[in-house]
Amino acid sequence: MLKLITALLSMVLFYSCILPSSDDADAVNAMNPDSMKHNIMILASDSFMGRKPFTEGETRTVAFLQEKFAALGLEPGNGNSYIQEVPMVSIATESDPFMKVQSSKGTTSLKFFDEYGFWTAKTDSVISIDNAGLVFAGYGVVAPEYNWNDYEGIDVKGKVVMVMVNDPGFWTGDTTLFKGKEMTYYGRWTYKFEEAARQGAKGCLVIHNTAAASYPWSVAQNNFNQSRLNLAETHGVPVCDAVGWITESSVNKLFSAAGFDSTLLVKANKPGFRAMDLNLKVSTKMKVKTEFKSSKNVIAKITGSKKPDEVIIYSAHWDHLGIGKAGADGDSIYNGALDNATGTAALIELARAFQSLKEKPSRTIVMLAVTAEEQGLLGSEYYANNPVYPAEKTVANINMDGVNPFGKTLDMSVVGQGQSEIEDMAKLELEKDGRYAAPDPKPEAGSYYRSDHFNFAKKGIPALYLKTGIDVVGKGKEYGKQIREEYNSKHYHQTSDEIDPATWTMEGAMQDLSVYFRVGLKLAGEETFPQWKPGSEFKAIREGKK
Template sequence: MKPLIISAVALAVLTACGPQQSEQKTTTEQTSAEKQPADLTGSAFNPNFRDYLKTIASDEFEGREPASAGEEKVVSFIENHFREWGLKPFDKEKDSYRQPFPLVKIMPYKVSDMSFSGENAPETMNYRTEMMAWTMQVTEEVDLSDSEMVFVGYGIVAPEYDWNDYEGLDVEGKTVVMFVNDPGYATQDPELFNGNAMTYYGRWTYKYEEAARQGAAGALIIHETGPAGYGWGVVAGGSPVRFDLKRENNNMDRAKIEGWITTESAEALFAKQGMTLEDARKKALDKEFEAMPLNAQASVSVKNKFEFLDTNNVVGYIEGTKYPEEHVIYMAHHDHLGTDPVREDDPIYNGAQDNASGTAGLLAIAEKFAQQPAPERSIVFAAVGAEESGLLGSAWYADHPLFPLAKAVGGINMDVMNVYGPMKDLVVVGYGNSEMDEYVKPFIDEQDRYLTPNPTPEAGFFYRSDHFNLAKKGVPMLYAKGGNDHITKGKEWTEEQRAKYVAEAYHKPADEFDPDWDLRGTQQDLSAFYQLGRSLANSRDWPQWAEGNEFEATRKETEEQRK
């Protein structure tokens, strides 16, 4: 059976009730006229989506690099539509939808090899081929000299999992070495952390942050393709340039050196201790694990150039009629990688799927809301910047929100929409993390579809898009996309298309708008996302994180602030 797109009549019924009520509505209550198959033109939800996508992904927008002329064009495009539709601006005093935020661009132009001294010193590790190192400190040079090395297992402090690799340990000025991912993935034990699915504590970003909190001067992660989710080429093959938010302390609270070492380098390091890498892993997985000195000192230096830039989020909202500070958030990132002047054949990274598609989806949903009576709670539309540089725009928004995030009901993030046609399923990244899955389910059921988890939870995709920064503040977020079960061509065909995209177009100039894309699947998803937001905005519900989830405690802490 083809997926169903809900008619205006059915939609009015559904949006007047919460998810629990809508589940009680049976398909027999709808007339055959109300149950129409997906529009073959791909315009069932909002026919303008295709035009928005085509425009944002065009060469005119020059790849939308942060703080570039191309980014100015996409920011203007979004804010002009927000204004046209009557959305209220983020900055009421200036009547501006722009939320400016400052960036620093850090460009390491000279990185030394990593050398060692001491009783068990390994051979020098060569930059890029055997190790990667950089600094997030905004300074012209850092010099890590004879820093004592300590093996800290997985480098995790997780009270909810009764896990602390740093317990009783002083690493001030030292260099910590740790495994990537978390103990759940390593053991495949569903009772340990989250089993095969990576938790927040498995992300490399968390490990560097925790090392800095512990006072470490250096933080090195052991790269392994399986638990990392990508090969060494991803770590060492790209540009060493990094972006970050400009901070008053110039990131001097970060470790001097952050980096990776290859599996082979780690093997050589542990061999000096009379151990194999597997021996080290077994120690790290022991609940009684204690950090182990490596009897070696590390030295490495980095010389930087840097510049300060200004870029923008674009934020507009529809004010709620009864509870204006309570709000539902729609989010998508408008930036991409810009241009590469060295490439003569095709220098523009258009970022059509990633993420002109999500930005176009944000616009399509905002336009739909603007055409309807305002809901009881507010609806916020945040097109954030610098996602490709480290989720920086959403991080800034999370620290400087339009409304207090304690009063955020929940959110929907759109990043890389489906361009392959109607699907039987909707893939939820981080399935089971929160009740947002349950809230969207009735609207997926209405389309004769089913929810399914991301097939590669070990890759930690839930922690690699903008919703993550709101999740860290306790806001339950739905990050769902497309599906893998095509309505007529099946799973194998869809998997082939997605693999082809990753191999040939992801973060490459080939990610361009294709007029032959079948956008009916996007229309399915946009319809469900719209209904979910409107339903929550007209309810008194407060979705929660799943029991034991790493963000559950933060959400509970905000309950008092909502009263």
């Protein structure tokens, strides 16, 4: 009899574990497609002017978010304020029209904009490169876990380094080299600049290649001749005087002036390659104008019932590109409906779900709407450098940059698959709904390093980044891919990223938000912290070994 009772009891316990409680299910149902759609319409309306930092569009967006969070009863997330000020500096550069390169044979001139482009993160009024040595440093990578060091045995202090974009795994397709075709952080140009600065280089030029960069030279050129935003405080992190891009054909010109040829680029793929001093001298300069400004992150929280100091942070960037050059239809407002009014509105629905729980989660839930993602992930970088909640107490980050406004999908894409245990939790939640987790359809683009969660990852905080699936219910993957490609080519970062009330049904959003909610709820109720997986670039940071 006792045995039977134990068996029955354990069955009851078993079922109560796997069946979602009605409290959780009610919370999921509290998220409202109509309010989601309504909030996207407001955020992406012309009166919000494309939500560019420092404009009236920012003022309206920040006020709107603060009002929404307060109305839902969320507490201010930064002391007694919903706001974290983000001091930034706008840096405009005016480059010399040429860069002169001196070899033993004579002088070669490269044309600014067409053949190369420099910019700076420094605030000095003039940046000049005066007969600096030129080094070809392969991929410009120092990765002890892959036993790779392009800078070994060479001193690049005061010199300009030229480095290849992406990482050795990309070109060779060799899966034993880095992550094969999937881009690691070492492949991103932002990493190349950081490493060159750590090595003491004066300048760093990334060698452009369309396939390896995943975009054409014209996209690299968008960085030249325009003002750029940076954080006003750099926290002692070294930066090069000048960074930028150079075309592959210009590099070949320089190689031949130095007595080499294009096979150098191939040699850099081999383990054991060492940076080479080209014995060339580079000279150019640029004038710099600076302006200091401040923008805002919005932070709201629901204090945990048992472990209030341990937090799960949901993030989404509220900003977009503002008002700019008119598109073909004469429209000049970059509404950013999908990118990222959807993610921002999703924060509000998730807040509603957590608030509707009768039993509050043990850990604290934080909603963080960050600024200036479009200017280089600056709001999240500022937060990561000035965390309101310490990194070691931050359990996880769940970032949303684009939430599916269309119909339901069977899948969601896991960006950066293999990074952390949170993706296994997402996989499980998807499976409970009869759905599945799919790999990132474009791993070579390095998307894991291109939105706000990356700044959390860099501090060792495990971060989840999912994207809309492509396996559209009843229509299949080909159709889903087509929708995605159409968005990328016709609407991404264009004035036509607007809401279409007829096709934006929010059915897909509700389905995906349920997954985001349940993963966060699970994390908020656990005793343990999720881990990075072996092979992740961020594991050693979390474990205090890097």
